[in-house]
Amino acid sequence: MDIFTPVVPDAEQHQHFRLITQSGLYEPEIKVLKTWADGFVDRDGKFIREFQTTFNSSFWELYLFACFKELGCTVNLSYATPDFVLTSSYGEFIAEATTANHPKGFRPEWDKDLSMLNEITIDEILRLSTLRLLQSITDKYKKYVSNYSKLTHVKNKPFVICVTPFDQPFFFLQDSLALVRVLYAYEQPLIIQNPQKDELxxxxxxxxxxxxxxxxxxxxLGLFTDTQMADVSAIVFNNRATICxxxxxxxxxxxxVLFSGSRAIESETETGVERFVLERYQYQETLLDGCHIFLNPFAKNPLxxxxxxxxxIAIHNxxxxxxxYQLNIPNKFLYQRICMPIYSDENAIKTIKKYKDSISSTEIYQDLPSExxxxxQLIYIGGQIGPFYKHHMAHYRGWTILVSLDSIDEDWSALAVNKLCYNHPQFLQANEDKNNTSIGLSExxxxxxxxxxxxxxKIDDIFKKTNKDM
Known part of the structure; x- marks a missing residue:
C-alpha cells in the first residue's frame, strides 16, 4: 500500500504529512512508516486519503498494526469492522482504534512552540485530556453496543479499545495519568520529601x-471500577507513539536529534527513575516501548x-x-521521552523555516473555562493520607477546607489553607508553602x-479580625 504518493492537493494535506514528504529530510522515517504499513489493507478505500489529510488516527492505526505483529498476533483484515480481528497464542480478541482529538475551536496539537509551556500547567493538560479520552472511549463503547457486538466474528470475544491522545499541543506530557483517572478514578500517589534523607x-x-x-x-470518572463498561475488556494506550x-x-x-526522558528502575533491590539525555546515534527505543494495557476487572470476556x-508494556488493573489501583511496570519501562531535532545544515534550516511559516496561524483558540x-459545598474526594481517609474538600471564603476521618479512632477533623485547591496534591503543596496561612482543629x-x-x-473569626484591624 502506497501511503506517501500524494492523492490530495498540498492545501488539503495535514501538517505532519506535508513536513515528512516535502522537506526531503525524513527518508529514514518514511522507511519505518512503510514497514509499519507492510501488509495493511485499505478496506474502505479511505485510509490513504485520511493518512494524508488527518494523519494522526491513521498513524495510530499503522502503529497498532505493527505492534500486534510484533506481539506475534495474526491480524485478520478481511472484515470491514472492527479495525483488528486478532489471533494470538492465548486466544482471539477484537481491537478497535481511536484517538482523542482537540475539541472544535481549540488549538490543534501541531500548532505549538516551546514558549507556550509557560502559559499552561500540567493540571490543565490533564483536565482536557481526561475529558477527551473519556469521550473517545465512550463513543467506541457505544459503537460496540450498537454495532460490533452484533457481528458473528465479534461475539463472545474480548473487545479492546486502543486509544491515544492528540488533543492539544503538549499532549505527550500527560503520560498515562489522564487515562488512569478515566478508568480507575485514581489520581496519583502522594509524595513528600524526607527532610532527614535525600529520598521521597x-x-x-x-x-x-x-x-x-x-x-x-x-x-x-472510573469506567473500570464497576460494571458500567463490562463489554470492554481492556484499553491499549501509548502516549510515546509519536513522530519521535x-x-x-x-x-x-x-x-x-536529542532524546531526553526517563525509564523505570524496577528490581528486587531498587525502585526508581533513570533519566537520560542522548543523541540520536546513542539512543535506542523499541516499537513497544511506552505501551500500556489497562484491564477491566468487570469484563464479561476477560483478555x-x-x-x-x-x-x-505496563499492565494496569x-x-x-x-x-x-494496581500497576505492574517492567524494568526499563519508558515513562517519558521527548525529542528535539537539531537542524544544522543551511538548506535544512531554510526548509524547516519555510514549513513553519506555512503553518503559522493567527487564529484565536478557545480554552477550557477555569475550574x-x-x-x-463539601465534596467527597476520597484518597488516603496516613491513617486518614474518606476525605472531603470545600471552598469557603477563599480558603480550601479538607475534612478527614481518622481510621484508628473513627472521628473527624479538618485542615484549611487560604488558597483555592482542587485536589489532594494541590492542597499538600499549598499547605507546605510558607506564603500561605494554614489552620487546623485541635479537637x-x-x-x-x-x-x-x-x-x-475559625475562618470566620479570621475574617472578623482582619476586617476589625482594617
Whole structure:
C-alpha cells in the first residue's frame, strides 16, 4: 500500500504529512512508516486519503498494526469492522482504534512552540485530556453496543479499545495519568520529601472521581471500577507513539536529534527513575516501548494478558474487592521521552523555516473555562493520607477546607489553607508553602459536618479580625 504518493492537493494535506514528504529530510522515517504499513489493507478505500489529510488516527492505526505483529498476533483484515480481528497464542480478541482529538475551536496539537509551556500547567493538560479520552472511549463503547457486538466474528470475544491522545499541543506530557483517572478514578500517589534523607516518601494516594467540563458540569470518572463498561475488556494506550518514536526507530538520519526522558528502575533491590539525555546515534527505543494495557476487572470476556507479559508494556488493573489501583511496570519501562531535532545544515534550516511559516496561524483558540466549585459545598474526594481517609474538600471564603476521618479512632477533623485547591496534591503543596496561612482543629468530632462547621468558624473569626484591624 502506497501511503506517501500524494492523492490530495498540498492545501488539503495535514501538517505532519506535508513536513515528512516535502522537506526531503525524513527518508529514514518514511522507511519505518512503510514497514509499519507492510501488509495493511485499505478496506474502505479511505485510509490513504485520511493518512494524508488527518494523519494522526491513521498513524495510530499503522502503529497498532505493527505492534500486534510484533506481539506475534495474526491480524485478520478481511472484515470491514472492527479495525483488528486478532489471533494470538492465548486466544482471539477484537481491537478497535481511536484517538482523542482537540475539541472544535481549540488549538490543534501541531500548532505549538516551546514558549507556550509557560502559559499552561500540567493540571490543565490533564483536565482536557481526561475529558477527551473519556469521550473517545465512550463513543467506541457505544459503537460496540450498537454495532460490533452484533457481528458473528465479534461475539463472545474480548473487545479492546486502543486509544491515544492528540488533543492539544503538549499532549505527550500527560503520560498515562489522564487515562488512569478515566478508568480507575485514581489520581496519583502522594509524595513528600524526607527532610532527614535525600529520598521521597509515599504517604498516601489521591483519587479523582469527577472531572469538570465547565462550572456546574462535572462528569463521573472510573469506567473500570464497576460494571458500567463490562463489554470492554481492556484499553491499549501509548502516549510515546509519536513522530519521535519513528525518529528513534529510524536511527541515523539527515539531521541530529536529542532524546531526553526517563525509564523505570524496577528490581528486587531498587525502585526508581533513570533519566537520560542522548543523541540520536546513542539512543535506542523499541516499537513497544511506552505501551500500556489497562484491564477491566468487570469484563464479561476477560483478555488473557500473557501476550503482553515479559514485554516493554505496563499492565494496569483494579482490585474490585479492595478498590485498589494496581500497576505492574517492567524494568526499563519508558515513562517519558521527548525529542528535539537539531537542524544544522543551511538548506535544512531554510526548509524547516519555510514549513513553519506555512503553518503559522493567527487564529484565536478557545480554552477550557477555569475550574470553579460552588461555595460552601463539601465534596467527597476520597484518597488516603496516613491513617486518614474518606476525605472531603470545600471552598469557603477563599480558603480550601479538607475534612478527614481518622481510621484508628473513627472521628473527624479538618485542615484549611487560604488558597483555592482542587485536589489532594494541590492542597499538600499549598499547605507546605510558607506564603500561605494554614489552620487546623485541635479537637475531633463524631461527624464530618461538625468538623466542617468548626473549621469554618475559625475562618470566620479570621475574617472578623482582619476586617476589625482594617
Amino acid at each position: 516518601i509515599i504517604i498516601g494516594e489521591s483519587r479523582k472521581y469527577k472531572v469538570q467540563k465547565k462550572p456546574g458540569v462535572n462528569i463521573d 518514536k519513528v525518529r528513534a526507530i529510524a536511527g541515523e538520519g539527515k539531521y541530529s 488473557n494478558t500473557k501476550i503482553f507479559e515479559g514485554r516493554e 483494579y482490585d474490585k474487592d479492595t478498590e485498589d 470553579k466549585w460552588l461555595e460552601d 475531633w468530632f463524631p461527624t464530618k459536618e461538625e468538623a466542617y462547621a468548626a473549621i469554618k468558624s
